[in-house]
Amino acid sequence: MRKIDAEIPSVYNPKKVEEKWYKFWLEKDYFKAKHNHNKENNFSIVIPPPNITGSLHIGHALNNTLQDILIRWKKMESYNTLWLPGTDHAGIATQNVVEKEIAKEGKSRHDLGRVQFVERVWEWKEKYGNNIINQLKKLGFSCDWSRLRFTLDEGLSKAVRKVFVQLFKEGLIYRENYVINWCPRCQTALADIEVESIEEDANLYYINYPIKDLKGEFITVATTRPETMLGDTAVAVHPDDKRYKKFIGKTAILPLMEREIPIVADSYVDPEFGTGAVKITPAHDLNDFELGKRQKLQVINILNNNGTMNEQAGKFKNLPVLKCREKVLNELGKKGFLNKIEDYKHSIGHCYRCGTIIEPYLSKQWFVKMKEIAEPAISAVEDGRIEFIPSRWDKVYYDWMRNIKDWCISR
Numbered sequence: 001m002r003k004i005d006a007e008i009p010s011v012y013n014p015k016k017v018e019e020k021w022y023k024f025w026l027e028k029d030y031f032k033a034k035h036n037h038n039k040e041n042n043f044s045i046v047i048p049p050p051n052i053t054g055s056l057h058i059g060h061a062l063n064n065t066l067q068d069i070l071i072r073w074k075k076m077e078s079y080n081t082l083w084l085p086g087t088d089h090a091g092i093a094t095q096n097v098v099e100k101e102i103a104k105e106g107k108s109r110h111d112l113g114r115v116q117f118v119e120r121v122w123e124w125k126e127k128y129g130n131n132i133i134n135q136l137k138k139l140g141f142s143c144d145w146s147r148l149r150f151t152l153d154e155g156l157s158k159a160v161r162k163v164f165v166q167l168f169k170e171g172l173i174y175r176e177n178y179v180i181n182w183c184p185r186c187q188t189a190l191a192d193i194e195v196e197s198i199e200e201d202a203n204l205y206y207i208n209y210p211i212k213d214l215k216g217e218f219i220t221v222a223t224t225r226p227e228t229m230l231g232d233t234a235v236a237v238h239p240d241d242k243r244y245k246k247f248i249g250k251t252a253i254l255p256l257m258e259r260e261i262p263i264v265a266d267s268y269v270d271p272e273f274g275t276g277a278v279k280i281t282p283a284h285d286l287n288d289f290e291l292g293k294r295q296k297l298q299v300i301n302i303l304n305n306n307g308t309m310n311e312q313a314g315k316f317k318n319l320p321v322l323k324c325r326e327k328v329l330n331e332l333g334k335k336g337f338l339n340k341i342e343d344y345k346h347s348i349g350h351c352y353r354c355g356t357i358i359e360p361y362l363s364k365q366w367f368v369k370m371k372e373i374a375e376p377a378i379s380a381v382e383d384g385r386i387e388f389i390p391s392r393w394d395k396v397y398y399d400w401m402r403n404i405k406d407w408c409i410s411r
Helices: 013-029 056-077 092-103 114-128 132-137 153-170 228-233 242-249 284-294 309-318 321-334 372-380 393-402
Strands: 042-046 080-084 173-183 189-191 195-210 218-223 232-237 249-255 259-265 277-280 338-352 361-368
Touching: 042 056, 056 080, 132 338, 153 173, 173 284, 195 228, 195 242, 195 249, 218 228, 218 277, 228 309, 228 321, 232 242, 232 284, 277 284, 309 321, 321 338, 372 393
Parallel strands: 042 080, 232 259
Antiparallel strands: 173 189, 173 361, 195 218, 195 338, 232 277, 249 259
């Protein structure tokens, strides 16, 4: 029985009280889980590891308070409880922070190489990584701090490698060319959920593509990204669009590149967008990539990893994307191919960490097949093992899981 101070202070000092009792709990090992082979009497939660580069926000406070309530409740019911704490390196987030530190020395991560860069990440973690842990402790959470983990720890890294091999052997991991979200600044692929779509004022550019062997005839396409025309390998129209029936099967001449490209019919095309005719760049648009596979089109990648144009862009080689756009529009105007420019508002994807505009980019990447993995998760809700409160979230969950795409893990 702990002795209570004789005098009750006239003013409540939360800092003093909280520090006193939290220290007492830790000294008594109240948060430590015991080794117990009786699985029926064990109850554990793995904390969703917060990013070591950040600070706790209101979401962390709510989420972790709910976990703390469950752990303490189960402890009162005589369960052997474990709330396993940890922090996450979060990949790109930590990379960006460490890169900024290295930049102060006039270097980049490429100058250091992989081994030295990872060493610098560990140095940063040892210096700053406990900030967020101390915040969790200040909130009084009952984690077993003796088991603290970091997602770059050797044990966890080894587990990731083991599971990767296991999933590969099971046919759930594969590698192939695919159009992914590419950040030219971070030089990494991003999952769809890591792309922040921001609605912006932009332009819609109408460009005339001459028709081969039909003097004076042309088909006009509309695009928000005129620089990607350098990688066009077709023009597509809807098969039921009467305006373009006469052009289906014909050949267009790609302005500036003088490349012959087919005019194809595909139901993907929205007759209401722009002119109803769209340029197809399979290497730099996911929908175009899928259309290209259906139509067996050539695929031409016009970008380097760093967001500059490559040799496939001809005389525009080495230009950054936006500078290339400017030059392309200038030449199209001079040569009479630029039909008109309209104001246009649309969503533009940005890297969730550095804010750079994302480039759809064809490259060989690793993916996890998600539909097969999603099936048991769908069944768990359908048969009532998991219940959403309020129940209206069932629909949101089903929409997400039943339309899930394969997960790009090359990051």
